[in-house]
Amino acid sequence: MMARVAFVIASHSDLLARGVVELAQQMAPEVFFQAAGGTDEGGIGTSFDKIDAAVSACLDEVGDGDGAGVLILTDLGSATMTVESVLDFADDPDHLKFIEAPLVEGAVAAAVRAQLGDCLNDVADAARNAIGPMIELHSMQQDQQAPSAPTDGVTDTAVVADPVGLHARPAALLARLAATFDAEILVNGTDAASVLEIMALGVKQGETVELRATGPQAAESIVALKEMIENAS
Structure with missing residues (x-):
């Protein structure tokens, strides 16, 4: 079954975001991921434009079918605020889900469910239920x-x-x-x-x-x- 959920990994660090994506892709090779880490200049921080572009790429990949959508995971506080700003301007908010979950454990657990073809809500639940340490x-x-x-x-x-x-x-x-x-x-x-x-x-x-x-x-x-x-x- 084709994966219905794609992921945006938003982090203050480009290396961290890409590392989480690399790990999650090992678990779910057929799931689409986008890393959105660091500032536009390549420094530590977050970027509205990077996250917005990643969300758009993911929506293009999964479409707007039943249960399809994009799960967004973040690391720290200001990334959360940036994502919330992106969601405020989103054209298709019904197919976006941003939740609080441990970044690495949540991405891994949710990616496995996405690989199985689960819907956006179920994939998000898997991330929430990742109990980390x-x-x-x-x-x-x-x-x-x-x-x-x-x-x-x-x-x-x-x-x-x-x-x-x-x-x-x-x-x-x-x-x-x-x-x-x-x-x-x-x-x-x-x-x-x-x-x-x-x-x-x-x-x-x-x-x-x-x-x-x-x-x-x-x-x-x-x-x-x-x-x-x-x-x-």
Whole structure:
């Protein structure tokens, strides 16, 4: 499915904006991104014209179909004010969404959903729900605080083959695959469809993970995820 959502990454730094775009594109190669960082002169700061041009390019890319639009993410306060000024002058504000979310984690989580063809509202929700630095703490506390995993469903184990483990692109590929099944899938007790939770596990090459799934496509999902994990991309 073609991505319906494009992204503008607005930052005080051109290098930072382009870096976030580079990372997110690894997770979502079919999604359109525009970096709008720094001033017009190339310094640290923000530019109305850069952000406005990036928004226009994104709108041209995704069109005005159902659920289509542009998600704008920023780093710091004055970037927020500049984006708000751009929105005030926008010709098509209904297809633009600017939200508060952690820049890197939000861009990564939302990009994965956009790659799957989700609508603008759902992609924005993924960015909002990216819990940033707290995700690692959440992962570390699961064994003590989370309820015991259900004993029903389909289970299996898989040995991680990818040299980088379940990080970055492998985590994104796994999350995208998990989201295609009508099943609730867990990897080591975390949501297999969440790229951030998968990355937070810190699983390395050669380590074994536990897979568990419930739902109509539980069996198929476990087979597919096991095959992906055990075959380096």
